[in-house]
Amino acid sequence: xxxxxxEEIERYAEAHTTPAEPLLAELAEETRSTLEMAQMLTGAIxxxxxxxxxxxxxxxxxxxxxxxxxxxxxxxAAGLPPDGRIDTCEVDEQHAEVARRYIARSPYADRITVHVxxxxxxxxxxxxxxxLVFLDADKVNYVNYYEAVLPRLGERGxxxxxxxxxxxxxxxxxxxxxxxxxxxxxxxxRSDGRVTCVQLTVRDGVTLIRRSx
Ligand SMILES: C[S@@+](CC[C@H](N)C(=O)[O-])C[C@H]1O[C@@H](n2cnc3c(N)ncnc32)[C@H](O)[C@@H]1O
Numbered sequence: 121x122x123x124x125x126x127e128e129i130e131r132y133a134e135a136h137t138t139p140a141e142p143l144l145a146e147l148a149e150e151t152r153s154t155l156e157m158a159q160m161l162t163g164a165i166x167x168x169x170x171x172x173x174x175x176x177x178x179x180x181x182x183x184x185x186x187x188x189x190x191x192x193x194x195x196x197a198a199g200l201p202p203d204g205r206i207d208t209c210e211v212d213e214q215h216a217e218v219a220r221r222y223i224a225r226s227p228y229a230d231r232i233t234v235h236v237x238x239x240x241x242x243x244x245x246x247x248x249x250x251x252l253v254f255l256d257a258d259k260v261n262y263v264n265y266y267e268a269v270l271p272r273l274g275e276r277g278x279x280x281x282x283x284x285x286x287x288x289x290x291x292x293x294x295x296x297x298x299x300x301x302x303x304x305x306x307x308x309x310r311s312d313g314r315v316t317c318v319q320l321t322v323r324d325g326v327t328l329i330r331r332s333x
Contacts, residue, residue, distance in 0.1 A: 123324035151189040167195035174199030179251035184208035185239045186257030190219030197228035209239035249274040256282040262305040285325025
């Protein structure tokens with residue numbers, strides 16, 4: 121599924137990306153056949169992108185907001201060092217159940233913890249700093265998540281915010297709650313003198329953010 125780049129170029133890029141591991145392919149299939157909103161799943165290109173970002177950044181402690189069925193958590197886990205950890209937050213029990221089942225079958229079961237409940241509450245309960253935060257939960261809370269995790273970023277920490285181009289609707293925003301929230305988030309980050317950011321036209325828009333102080 122193409123969000124912001126043309127379908128043909130998206131297919132070409134996917135064909136020149138290392139295919140997903142069999143377990144992830146099976147997870148994607150089960151997600152599409154049993155869960156609603158399957159377009160929420162990050163998919164092959166962004167999954168490898170997240171894996172390589174974790175690998176290249178040397179991140180050891182990752183926080184994910186929005187587990188869904190676990191595709192991105194498992195993708196990022198593949199880039200972690202053996203002593204790396206991922207805390208992933210999910211409010212929907214059914215989504216968390218699917219994620220936990222695949223995590224248990226993966227080589228990373230000891231590195232990923234699924235926290236069921238509102239992510240803002242989970243963030244408060246977790247101790248310590250994060251090397252990488254993947255922001256992919258409810259869009260209406262994006263600014264709240266950003267303000268909650270920015271002070272918790274490690275020295276070389278980075279926030280990775282998903283869906284920041286919102287299928288292109290940022291160009292001509294409709295009045296939908298999600299669109300207004302993403303537009304507000306993009307302006308909030310861009311005008312924030314505490315950070316350096318880049319918005320990438322990967323999949324549905326990915327914004328990378330680091331503290332610049
Ligand atoms: C876009 S999906 C995440 C996709 C996932 N990262 C992946 O790659 O497959 C967003 C998820 O956030 C969850 N969610 C929505 N509001 C939430 C909240 N307040 N706290 C935690 N999770 C929430 C939804 O149930 C959904 O599973």
